Amino acid sequence: MTDRMSFFDNLSELEERLVATLTHASDIKSDYQKILTENTSLRIENARLRDRLAELSELETPENKQKQADKKVPMSNLQEIYDDGFHVCREYYGKHLESGEGCLYCGEILYR
Numbered sequence: 001m002t003d004r005m006s007f008f009d010n011l012s013e014l015e016e017r018l019v020a021t022l023t024h025a026s027d028i029k030s031d032y033q034k035i036l037t038e039n040t041s042l043r044i045e046n047a048r049l050r051d052r053l054a055e056l057s058e059l060e061t062p063e064n065k066q067k068q069a070d071k072k073v074p075m076s077n078l079q080e081i082y083d084d085g086f087h088v089c090r091e092y093y094g095k096h097l098e099s100g101e102g103c104l105y106c107g108e109i110l111y112r
């Protein structure tokens with residue numbers, strides 16, 4: 001009888017530890033996701049500023065303006081972030097894309 005009680009006590013203790021460990025792992029995952037999203041948001045801001053700066057530093061001749069109007073090339077810095085698997089759209093800003101997932105909102109920004 002005592003052995004059985006001891007066994008159940010040990011089992012309960014093990015269960016508590018596993019639950020605590022699982023909670024801890026879940027907290028770490030959640031923190032990591034938050035940091036990743038924050039980091040991506042900063043990368044997007046940086047990319048937008050770089051793209052804007054590149055636009056501004058190009059010569060403002062009518063010829064260049066026409067070239068810019070004709071080009072349908074995606075914004076390079078944002079494209080890089082999107083290719084890394086993160087949303088660059090306002091709807092899911094900085095969140096991670098599932099493997100193989102595409103986003104129409106991101107596409108609108110990249111190919112407008």
Ligand SMILES: [Zn+2]
Pocket residue numbers: 087088089091092103104105106
């Ligand atoms: Zn998106």
